[in-house]
Amino acid sequence: MSFINYMAREINCKLVYYGPGLCGKTTNLQYIYERTNPEAKGKMISLATETERTLFFDFLPLSLGEIRGFKTRFHLYTVPGQVFYDASRKLILKGVDGVIFVADSQIERTEANLESVENLRTNLAEQGYSLDKLPYVVQYNKRDLPNVAGLEELREMINTTKVPDFEAVARTGVGVFDTLKAVAKLVLTELRKGG
């Protein structure tokens, strides 16, 4: 649920990075944080375990510039991917305006990817959202690794509704901003419809 503030002339939107454990959600945010001008970003907050697995969420506030005199601000969140943190994932989806599904391209993560997409659908539906109506993009991450599934194969499995999708290597930043821009565009387009 975006927040339009006429007083501050700001629009705030919430984006959530979703996906199985270790697929690279936190890495996406870290790269964005590193590569954004200080004036366009706030502090990145990571609520993580001692082994750097996301425990509750990562949070990164970003400003993307102005549209028609309104500052556009995006709040980026990641969910914890580990299966047993499902209660936390549900909480973070509340009020979401756009979702990025980060898939782990490695063949051995096929099952985990599919479970996670299904889990995303279920958790959204529980709150009365439909993934098919929400601004939504898919990222196939870890393309640098040798044991990855083919792009078309991944597409067929994960991106059944044919939303915009991107290959990525989040660790070095390949595809990270393309993914972000694509979902931000969809969210702003949705606002135009008076969402």
Added chain:
Amino acid sequence: MVNPQMVMYEEEFNQIQAVVDRLVRDANAKVVFIVDKNGQLISASGDIDNVDTTSLASLTAGNIAATGGMAKLLKENEFATQFHEGEKQNIHIQLVGNRVILVVIFDTRSSLGLVRLRVKKANEELNHIFEQLLKKVQEPGADSPFAEITDEDIDNLFND
């Protein structure tokens, strides 16, 4: 859309800001701020140059979401009030009308008793203001300023 769009207008913003400004003084607080349940900062007052209100806003919302989740498991209603006591500073968190969160940060210049008392009054006032705001937002004809934006506007945002 399940949630009505959150919108803030000048009139209500000024009313809210007045309540928040007064609460800082009446409760001898360091900082007072209001966040919506999604973590977006609505209003802040007091010594805000020395705290990261954006981060605090997101963590407050996460905190309220987590305790709300716990309440649900216990078949409780929300836990409407929380208090965290530190060595030098304390945080009082109050859920207002199950919509927004009122946060008061105070130190030894104030006391929990005083903060509670002042928050209670502010809570009632804020509840009223937010109810009005919600009505206004739901009125037809409240056009989004984004209704007119073009693909070009959106593209331009990403070209720098």
